[in-house]
Amino acid sequence: MARIRLVGRLVGRDLRYRPGPAVLLVLAITAATATLTLGLVLRGVTNQPYLQTRAATKGPDVVAQLGGQGRGVSGSGTAVWTRAEAQVKTLTSAPGVSAYSGPYPVASAMLRTRGLTAGVEVEGRARAQASLDQPKVTAGTWVRPGGVVLERTFAEALGVSVGDRVTLSGRAFRVAGIAVTAAGLPYPNLCYYPGGGCVFDLSAPVTASGIGFAWATEQDARSLASARAPLQAFLNLKLKNPATAPAFASRYGSGPSSPGLIPWQSIQTGSGLLVQDEQAVLTPAAWLIGLLAIACVTVLAGGRMAERIRRVGLLKAVGGSPEMVAVVLLAENLMLAVFAAVIGLAIGWLTAPLVANPGAALVGTAGAPALTLSTAGLVLAVALAVALVATLVPAIRGARTSTVSALADATSQPRRGPWLIALSARLPVPLLLGLRLVARRPRRALLSVASVAVTATGIVAVLAFHTSTRLNIAGVPRGLADPAFERDEQTLMAVTVVLFGLAALNAICAAWATVLDTGRASALARALGASPRQVTAGIAAAQVLPAVPGVLLGIPLGIGLFDVAAQGAGVVVPPVSWLAGASLGALVALAALAALPARAGAARPVSPVLSADSG
Amino acid sequence: MNDVGVPVLRVRGLCKQYGKGEGLVRAVDEVDLDVASGETVAVMGPSGCGKSTLLHLLGGLDRASGGELWLAGQRIDQLGERALARLRRDRVGFIFQAFHLMDELTAAENVELPALLAGRSARWSRRRAAELLERVGLAERAAHLPSALSGGQRQRVAVARALVGDPQLVLADEPTGNLDSQATVEVLRLFEDLHSSGQTLVIVTHDSRIAATADRLITMRDGAFVDETRLTGGSAGNLGALAGLAEPYEQEI
Amino acid sequence: MGLTAIYLTVREVQFVQQEVVLAMLAKEPSHGYELRARLRQALGPLGDAMNDGQVYVTLARLEKAGLAASEQSAGRPDRPDRKVYALTAAGQQRVAGWLAEVSWPRPDLTEFHLKLIAAAAAGLADPLAIVDTQRRELLRRLRDAQRAALAEPDGSPAGLLLEGIVLRLQADLRWLEACERNWTSHRKDHR
16 A cells, blocks of 8 residues: 555656656647547447438438439420329339329539539429428528529538529529438539439539539429430439338339439438548548557657666665656556546547538538447557557566666666767768767667658658549539538648647657757767757757658558558559658658757756766 | 967956855856966865866856956857867867766777867777877777776776867866775876876866875865965975984974 | 985873973963863863873973973962963964974874964964965875875885875875864854
């Protein structure tokens, strides 16, 4: 009992007098746990909003696009209905169908507003509420003569609001309202599987992801049809058993002259695409950030261990020993890890709605995502594991040291590399100092290489993503915002920021540990005639030298990571200029981060440092 | 090395203080000193009298709060850190009480370090290191690590290191503070040898044996010089009297 | 330099030196028992071994040599206690010469210790100045002995003896430093 109390007392004193490293450790583990929490919480969130939208809009179980696979029914006016009628009769009298609405005429038009051009499918509707698939108006009113209602994501991408003027195929309309529906995929996924199916005439000058959906009065919709863009027809079906929708769709929807049938389950899957994409980004990111956190904590633990062993004499006065030192460090780090895990869980849980926001397309919100006990437990376990792994090695090494050799400072005995020393003698002074500093602590140098490699991997993967989107630039028409792309970019940006932040943290930790370790050596070097600038440059070089192989290693790893995460985008190699620029930028940033604490130390007079260490 | 007549070291009104108001401590209090070329000056005093602080000020390892400091005719108390570093490289050699050798470098690598820092070629530095190790009598230990050397040997390596740049002034801070008597004798011989070769030395010590190698002995107390003695010249007694063999009978009442 | 192996005379070691007693009289004329008490105080436990009668013997000798003079004080003339002793001019001269002397006494330090006390008590000289002068002299001797010791080849018997002399001088110098510290604070207290 007394030992536990002693450990507690030592931990408390340590945290009170040197809060810096503790803060850094908490930051590192919080970053890792927050990302992990986000990743875990996102799973299973996607379904809710669609179901809510379906309930609110009386969504159909099957959507039928009449007239054959993607082929419109040519002609206009009543000729449309004659051809489609047969299909309608078949479908509506099929066993299992309990209700239907439509068929509604659907016209293809070119929408122009404020200099933007997009394709739009306009469905003609009655002013009265339909019994099946009544889109929910979120702003303005429902259709009226001369007034169109735009699908919400589409409206946001165009930047229009209620009352704005738009032209459809040359004819002026006003935006009467904005609505959401569960009967199709939102912009820009209108045409994509699963769940999407557009009937737009693709010979027109728009791309598949530049098409949106709108509603107008039946009369207005029909008037938009032309010889070049003939009318289509949509039919909504309700089944007695909604779960059988896919079977129904495959039975009645296959064949070249059958209508295109889309079951509601496909639409549900498709509407969750935004969030799924994010998961594809967050999962590898969480791994990278976790690795960096481990590296950071290891450096911190190692640095503190070495520092502590030197003061073991003081601990002996309160009944301590090297084993005690190790136990104290372990206890402290585990405690901080728990604290950081709680903060990370909170951050992850609070930001999850932002990330899990299904987008403008659906009315439902993800709600407060459930923070299940298993998620919390997993995150906590990971945090403890990170702290344990990182602290265990230096703690064991420290505990094994006998008291005698601890007092003789044997644990921090720097390594000797004769050929490195001989080599460094031939180099200019900053490189001489830097190389010798690196050689003193080969294990820490390896850790540096590893953490720089991890950071570089992440950054190169991000660059690959950007490269691939540039290659697929055929996606979005100019000016229109692509919400999926934007969301991906936002998530990627957030992840990149966290990655950079943690990398910077890592660099600071490593620099702190280096300055701590070399305080005496650099003071001595200055006493022997090295100028402060040379010493600062030397410490910066000591950080940069191991970073170079790390960066080189990160490039192929990053390309590989993107290949694995993007699943099917193929191997994308970012342009050489980007890679070179990013590498140089990283090295310069690393040198700068190391130079700051080094410079502060180098400007101070020499004698206090040397005197403090004598004896 | 420098012009005859110009003192190697000239100090006027040097002071160093810490704290302020009630807590003001004058570590060095208005010190004046002249050291001629080839002279050995010893500064003695009780612990805490400020002699180590004084030495650090003379070597540019610490900044003075006031006063003037001249080295071979050049004013050095106002120099920036970079110029001070160059000074330590080329003109001043320092010997510490705790030796301050790099543990992972051999004796030769330790000695050549200031030369490398000054930008000399690796070969020149190694040759010079060998030369100096020969001079201090440690030629056969050149490839040994400090952990394999005795205390006296380590300090001799440190002396060799201080001489690498052929300095005008060598400063020694309690050079025998961490040494036993036999190691002290080793270092003593070295200092006598340096003296006879014309090296200018300023030594801070509380060991009277080291102080006895000096030409001049200055006593310091509470940051100020309180006494100065010329040690050159014969003593009042003779060695026989010291040995107790001759006790001239004073008087018979 | 060189070793002078000429024996002159070995003086009989007297516990209480004539000069010490003379110096104690320099402050003011005193009775014998007063001098005894002062000596006791200066020597502390070491004074327990002092032979009380020695003081009177020394006083008589000093009187005989013309360095001190005595007077009968009022009271019983037959008892030696009642004599008051005072310095003569010759005695004062002797004291001044003794204070300025720098030969180092053997084998113990009592004489020097008492010299300092007497000088302080009588106000004749600054004890710190005496200490400093003595220090200087010992340092010079240390330098000579050390030089000679280093000049001897390794393992020579003379070198060993010289080393011993050096170490003793070093020890004495340490004691002188202690004297200096002590008398400095003594002066500060009595300002």
